[in-house]
Amino acid sequence: MATTTTRSDAIYASLRRAILEQALKPGTKLPEDSIGETFGVSRTLAKAALVRLEGDGLVEIRPNRGAAVAMPSFAEAEDVFALRRCLEREVIERLCRRMSKDAIDALRSHVREEERAVRASSPRSIRLAGEFHILLAELTGSTELTGFVSRIVSRSSLILARFGRPHSAECGIEEHIGLIEALAAQDRARAVRIMDAHLHAVEDRANTDDSGREPDVGAILSRYLSPTD
Amino acid sequence: MATTTTRSDAIYASLRRAILEQALKPGTKLPEDSIGETFGVSRTLAKAALVRLEGDGLVEIRPNRGAAVAMPSFAEAEDVFALRRCLEREVIERLCRRMSKDAIDALRSHVREEERAVRASSPRSIRLAGEFHILLAELTGSTELTGFVSRIVSRSSLILARFGRPHSAECGIEEHIGLIEALAAQDRARAVRIMDAHLHAVEDRANTDDSGREPDVGAILSRYLSPTD
DNA sequence: CAAGCTTAAATTGCATACAATCTTGACGTC
């Protein structure tokens, strides 16, 4: 699926990872020059990577004004999560029909890695939480479904980066574990229920925290009206 | 959503339309030079457009070997249609909940345009058939869902271009009309049934016609073994 | 001192040049 020359691939992948791990926060400007310099290539390749990221909805490019990490609006957030629930329900239903021993192992192994990253307070934990859902999609064997889930999970991560608490892991690991159990037991109803609850919980993590609900300059500044703190 | 400079947008849009209207068939090589020359721009912009089309799954780029209209495999075809049914079912269910008079009008108006294009044997009819489904998605008000449906419909069109009869309109217009009626009546069950049948019919149009099921050179050549014809 | 204007710096838009790689077709060998 991926292509273009390998070099721009590397830049694309690095930027993507940095965004998903919240090292590059929404709104951060991404000048072609700096990116090129960072990776030791020219603007040409930097731009190519940015164009691809724009296609993924992770970056916004405004003509003549450069690229920046996308800043999903609050309305988009609800939209994204609604569709994500739809897609992941499809994943669960497909998985419940046939779940191999290897698949269960792969999932358990992934969760172990998540736990390790969380204990180490590694930024990887944020990305791994999302990748758990992508792994689920992969196990359906459907390339298309995997691609779509990957997209929507990426957008979700971006939304959490914008609206969620800093460094909050995206997902509760216990919920991942519960989901694996339900899938192993081929308990379709329970699996769907857990997934729905799980995604609502993730969404709430954005909702309940209005750290940046709107970049309402007035509201922000009003907190700085009193002399000091 | 779209960005980059307007000029590469135009190239992207033109190429996309040409592919969806089957003017550019799967497998057709797309050299940067020719494209640039055609549109009166340099390879730079041609390449940018190709990279974006690759992101849409409409074009395949192999490093150092150039771009070509993507050739979905038969397996991909089934995969695509399965996911498409999932997404369009979601569209129907959302639409059944609330269907405005204006929405019905928009759909009827679109179908009229489809009929006109079919009567005129215009290649536009192929694209319009797909756009009916995108219009449905738009009417849900969900940008995300619309984007995903747009993607999957595009892929479907490509598959029909590869496996279907030449110039066959993608969709039966009567089915579109029936669907509108069911939606207007808020008859969820019937709407879902029609949509499922409709998509199966579309898929069958690819299945039953093995004009190019596999580019099996041996099989093709075997037909040319006897002296002449 | 706010608001507008002017200009310099920064950044992107795009074409082009050169290197690297792939494709081809000619040529010679078996």
Add this chain to the structure above:
DNA sequence: GACGTCAAGATTGTATGCAATTTAAGCTTG
């Protein structure tokens, strides 16, 4: 005549240069 080799041509990979646009700063003015 099939097959392998090799050079010429075609095509892509990438950096860079110049023009155009945006942004920021400084300056003037009411």
